[in-house]
Amino acid sequence: MIAKLTEAERAQLGHSIPAWEMAAGRDAIVRTFKFENFSQAWGFMTRVALLAEQQDHHPEWSNVWNRVEIVLSTHDAGGLSARDVRLAQAIDGIA
DSSP: OOOBOOHHHHHTHHHHSTTOEEOTTSSOEEEEEEOSSHHHHHHHHHHHHHHHHHHTOOOEEEEETTEEEEEEOBTTTTBOBHHHHHHHHHHHHHO
């Protein structure tokens, strides 16, 4: 089973993934990305999909025109895990 983040690891989230926030009402992180248009948003989602496949860890997300909201949580762990942090960092690298 995949382990949830410890309190010490959670305390470091502001340093390792500063643009991400805790999702309201759940043990997850969330970030909203805004682009110039739908095409750029869709291209970003395509790149994220490839990252997610490589890491075998898939986000919850939504897209409305030029905005993409991504929520990360590890269902097998029942909340945040190191897998979420790694994917968030990889997503930040292409944003």
